Amino acid sequence: MKSLIAQSHSLADPEVQLDIINNQTEKVKRLEKFESKMDEIGLFPLKPTGIEIFQINVGYMCNMTCKHCHVDAGPDRQEIMTKETLEYCLDALEHSDIETVDLTGGAPEMNPHFRWFVDEVAKLRKDIIVRSNLTILDTRKFEDLPQFMADHGVEITCSLPFYNRRRTDAQRGEGTYDKSMKVLKILNEIGYGKEESGLELNLVYNPVGAFLPGDQESLKQQYKDRLWKDHGIEFNDLFTITNLPISRYLNFLVTSGNLDEYMEKLVTSFNPAAAEGVMCRNTISIGWDGTLYDCDFNQMLKMETENGSPQHIKDWDLDALNDREIITNQHCYGCTAGAGSSCGGATT
Amino acid sequence: MDKKYYDPEDLKKFGDVTEFQKELGDKFFEYYGSVFEEGALTKREKALIALAVAHVIQCPYCIDAYTDETLQQGCSEEQMMEAVHVATAIRGGSSLVHGVQMMNQVKKLSM
Ligand code: SF4
Ligand code: SF4
Numbered sequence: 001m002k003s004l005i006a007q008s009h010s011l012a013d014p015e016v017q018l019d020i021i022n023n024q025t026e027k028v029k030r031l032e033k034f035e036s037k038m039d040e041i042g043l044f045p046l047k048p049t050g051i052e053i054f055q056i057n058v059g060y061m062c063n064m065t066c067k068h069c070h071v072d073a074g075p076d077r078q079e080i081m082t083k084e085t086l087e088y089c090l091d092a093l094e095h096s097d098i099e100t101v102d103l104t105g106g107a108p109e110m111n112p113h114f115r116w117f118v119d120e121v122a123k124l125r126k127d128i129i130v131r132s133n134l135t136i137l138d139t140r141k142f143e144d145l146p147q148f149m150a151d152h153g154v155e156i157t158c159s160l161p162f163y164n165r166r167r168t169d170a171q172r173g174e175g176t177y178d179k180s181m182k183v184l185k186i187l188n189e190i191g192y193g194k195e196e197s198g199l200e201l202n203l204v205y206n207p208v209g210a211f212l213p214g215d216q217e218s219l220k221q222q223y224k225d226r227l228w229k230d231h232g233i234e235f236n237d238l239f240t241i242t243n244l245p246i247s248r249y250l251n252f253l254v255t256s257g258n259l260d261e262y263m264e265k266l267v268t269s270f271n272p273a274a275a276e277g278v279m280c281r282n283t284i285s286i287g288w289d290g291t292l293y294d295c296d297f298n299q300m301l302k303m304e305t306e307n308g309s310p311q312h313i314k315d316w317d318l319d320a321l322n323d324r325e326i327i328t329n330q331h332c333y334g335c336t337a338g339a340g341s342s343c344g345g346a347t348t
Numbered sequence: 349m350d351k352k353y354y355d356p357e358d359l360k361k362f363g364d365v366t367e368f369q370k371e372l373g374d375k376f377f378e379y380y381g382s383v384f385e386e387g388a389l390t391k392r393e394k395a396l397i398a399l400a401v402a403h404v405i406q407c408p409y410c411i412d413a414y415t416d417e418t419l420q421q422g423c424s425e426e427q428m429m430e431a432v433h434v435a436t437a438i439r440g441g442s443s444l445v446h447g448v449q450m451m452n453q454v455k456k457l458s459m
């Protein structure tokens with residue numbers, strides 16, 4: 001499967017995506033605007049509570065092409081963060097008290113400077129999270145990475161959209177479930193996911209279809225039971241993430257005739273408490289070319305940080321960024337539905 | 349005339365039944381909400397029971413609603429279909445068990 005961009009698909013264009021979620025049908029048009037909903041609860045304009053997480057998207061290249069991918073990642077994507085840009089990131093980190101560095105992609109491991117960068121960030125004594133798709137660690141080139149990450153105390157947060165093969169493979173491609181189980185066992189063997197080891201292994205659940213995630217705690221228990229009984233696998237935590245209506249997931253919604261219903265579901269599930277806790281209030285997202293965004297979703301929609309605040313990592317200024325207004329649109333309803341959704345799971 | 353029974357849009361208007369009788373409607377929805385709270389049974393177990401019952405009463409609204417709910421609660425396709433089989437077994441069994449009554453009657457009437 002190719003990325004939307006490699007297919008020259010109209011939905012690869014962020015403008016087209018935004019137009020669809022705002023205007024595609026009469027129903028979608030009638031939905032209350034996110035800004036107005038936030039205004040009703042005193043959260044417009046949306047402001048940061050203070051940046052605590054520095055999330056770097058080190059490149060859109062990935063060994064997989066999952067159906068729901070909001071990045072439109074795949075083997076055909078060439079956007080990779082250069083060493084020079086990574087150095088700007090280190091510079092920004094060195095001069096701030098931000099404690100958490102979150103590496104995402106694509107498959108972040110595929111950035112050629114990945115090991116060097118993790119090493120440098122570890123020297124700064126920051127907490128490092130790597131968002132891994134697991135299957136990449138089942139390849140020759142990367143099979144020594146689990147130990148490397150363990151040696152650097154990296155927290156691994158990995159995708160496993162369901163505890164069974166059928167749904168996992170339906171979303172992420174044939175064979176994904178078996179490879180994921182194999183890698184999870186390897187991670188367990190070196191201590192990941194074991195309470196006493198201090199090596200955090202967290203799983204990410206996201207619905208395989210046009211429905212919202214259920215209760216995080218209950219899903220975590222179901223995963224714990226099933227993965228232990230079926231494979232003897234352990235992990236620390238499970239994060240539920242709502243699919244946002246952009247990129248390939250939006251393509252799925254449109255082609256499967258679920259757009260109206262899904263958008264309606266997100267809007268009617270708006271939860272003010274979840275709106276208080278949206279992740280863009282404590283996270284900054286850095287694009288592969290150094291551009292700054294309020295979150296990884298805005299990054300994919302090419303919605304840069306507010307004009308007038310720093311917009312590139314070269315111009316890093318924590319105070320100015322903490323004072324910016326966050327740019328929102330209808331996709332943001334994905335973060336505020338139900339128990340809320342962020343890279344760290346439910347927000348309420 | 350463009351009239352149809354069981355319009356999916358009507359499900360979204362369920363709450364509007366309070367328009368004609370507010371007090372009873374409000375009481376029903378409050379009760380309904382409480383029933384599906386986590387209790388001695390989990391929300392997930394309740395959703396599976398609801399899905400099974402929806403098939404017994406063959407209510408298209410409930411089938412849609414509790415398919416969505418069971419998916420949300422993390423139920424697998426196998427679990428959902430097994431719930432429908434439980435409904436089917438009870439429903440079929442309740443017919444078949446009446447066969448005993450028929451047999452009793454046959455035996456009474458026959459030489
Ligand atoms: S969802 Fe993750 S693993 Fe799948 S294609 Fe996107 S970046 Fe790659
Ligand atoms: S999509 Fe991004 S900007 Fe919008 S609410 Fe979610 S985290 Fe914030």
